[in-house]
Amino acid sequence: MAPRTAADIRRSNLFQVLRRVFAAAPTSRHEIVAESGLSMATVASIATELLAAGVLLEVAPATRSKGRPLTRLALDPAYGSFVGVDVAETYLHVARYDASLTEVASTRREVDGEVRTPEDLERHLTDLLAQVTADRSTVRAVGISVPGLVDDESGVSVYAPNWDWRGVPLRARLSGRWQLPVHLDNPLKALMVSELWHDPDAAEANWAVVNLGTGVGAAIAVAGELYRGASNSAGEWGHTTVAVGGRECRCGGTGCVEAYIGAPGLVAFIEQVAPGHPWTTLGETAAVQALAEALAAGDDVARQVVAAAGAYLGAGLANLVNTVNPERIVLAGWVSDLLGDALLEAARPGVEHQALARPLQSVTMSRLTRPGNAVAFGAATFALEASLSQAHTEGSR
Amino acid sequence: MAPRTAADIRRSNLFQVLRRVFAAAPTSRHEIVAESGLSMATVASIATELLAAGVLLEVAPATRSKGRPLTRLALDPAYGSFVGVDVAETYLHVARYDASLTEVASTRREVDGEVRTPEDLERHLTDLLAQVTADRSTVRAVGISVPGLVDDESGVSVYAPNWDWRGVPLRARLSGRWQLPVHLDNPLKALMVSELWHDPDAAEANWAVVNLGTGVGAAIAVAGELYRGASNSAGEWGHTTVAVGGRECRCGGTGCVEAYIGAPGLVAFIEQVAPGHPWTTLGETAAVQALAEALAAGDDVARQVVAAAGAYLGAGLANLVNTVNPERIVLAGWVSDLLGDALLEAARPGVEHQALARPLQSVTMSRLTRPGNAVAFGAATFALEASLSQAHTEGSR
DNA sequence: CGACTATTTACAGGGGTCGGAATAACTGCT
């Protein structure tokens, strides 16, 4: 949404200030001025607006040796709470955050195979939601991340590969049932938003977040804004071909990145390296866990598996580097969390081989190490953003 | 460049108006209002500014049956002329355009193998420039497209794969020699800019231009603006891996798209399908030409070659569809021109197989059929844009 | 009560967009 009118500039600046306040814990207006490049006057005006709206709070002034102590700004936890939901293929994670986006409560349920229909999901989520919220009236909005393709505007899960759902109007259903505003998107977009809030300096940059889990995907930020593409399916990097005529992928294609480095793809590599290996019977979550442990113990099979998968990951990342030319790539997701840096290191030579020198030079690759469920956090942030955005445009009407 | 200040909005609107005036030949202010969504007042103010600057011209008013006749707007050819240069790997094409971007003169020289050093290029271009411009003082600026990676800001050819040039400061050299402002970029960016001017409706969209020639690459537009990435190397789609461990590519990687569907890649397919076939000895330009002719005549080898290459092109395009989620993809370049729709048709099944349903649904693929050298045109347009942009910011100072 | 630093407020200046009133320029009718 390229700013067309002056009001858009205002909103964009307002969110920048908000993100910076969040990221820098209690900050002063001066710090924000220094970091954002906005003028003192502008920051002050935005701050007063947010203060008046009850979004921000002035916290205990820090007394310095000399002069007036600076009043610190922080998000006001009392503004309300926001719920973030990470619907993954093997588990559900629901967390409630106060308006300063600190987690208040969270719960998780393994649902491997237990969710088949939207009704199942609805039932589980309603249950989990009740677990984290005593009083639903304090919740301002819920953000939900669902794997697959999501139409963010209509709140419809367009295609969820694991359950083969097509066009399920999740937002309408859940919002109706809970009587709360619900925002829907997929894990990648949630991760990206999470990162944009945690690191507002990167909020100017072009970069990508890569999610490694059962499914695999990426989210791309252009000039610090989540890039959605024509139909909110930009970043479906997991179904990018890296081997013409290669492994079959559940998307129906062949040789997709996901087929090699998604959790089932890793299991396939185990089978390939050591046919009949006991890990292959464990189920993907446990198998990856076992792989991680064995890797730490220096197991040879594990090493070979990671090396094999790493080659494909490397090619996939190099593709991202060459086409998107990002400033950095961040790896996230439970597979990345479990395998740690090993997978990234296994991918590095491949990236260096396949990526062109110039874009390679300008990219940094790292692993997301923030504690907690970043997807749930991001989903809650979505809800917060939407909530504030609405309040802001309404307030100025 | 996300507009941060009101002036950015102005510039963006100004260029939008300009592009629309160009694309719709003589238009009225009203048409622009209807198409751009800007208000009458804004369009009028921009129009008067451009009129005053001498960029626009009011042409013969069209008298209607009733009411005040509308004055039509057009770019003023008398504003000056702009030169566009397409430095390709096998030829040089230099064209001069008046300020309404209609071609006034052009010349072309085959230089297969004759250009080795920057000095060679400088000599040839100086020569060709003289051929198209009688009076150099009427030329406002020159835009040059050079294959490979270009740093647009510093005007340096960072890496030109065919000549193995690294860090050649072309802009400084040529600008100094010709005493004219010179703008440097690569063919993809030029193509993209050309399309953005010719089809301003697409200038709101996210889409891609793919260039098929000796080298292969893509340019991506986000929200109607050329996307450059972190170091102006976004869109190096030609060096995207489509087959891990596949054919060696001149970039040093393996299995790059370019290795399969760049002109040398096509020749390799000929050798593969029919070892020792006479076409393989022709040189790439002639070989592709022969291939095109044989294809039209229904030759079987040609058909097989195109089918084989098409499969890789399909995978490559699908990757673009899945990661960028563009509204359309346009194929350009001399290989695309010679082989016509056959190659695109050969690629289509692959795209449909590998791309996800939703992004596939929202993409249109077509071939660029505009007559003339679109790269030279785009290069000239770069020069025009830069020239006006400078004039505009200076004018308001 | 200084001295000193943080913030707020007020204001002028420079951009922009927008809607609506006023004006221009024709055609056609009387």
Add this chain to the structure above:
DNA sequence: AGCAGTTATTCCGACCCCTGTAAATAGTCG
């Protein structure tokens, strides 16, 4: 010839932004 009807453009004032400066206000330490 003059006037009404129409449509294209320009003009003006309202309004929204950001910015820099300057002065007023706050809060603390010595």
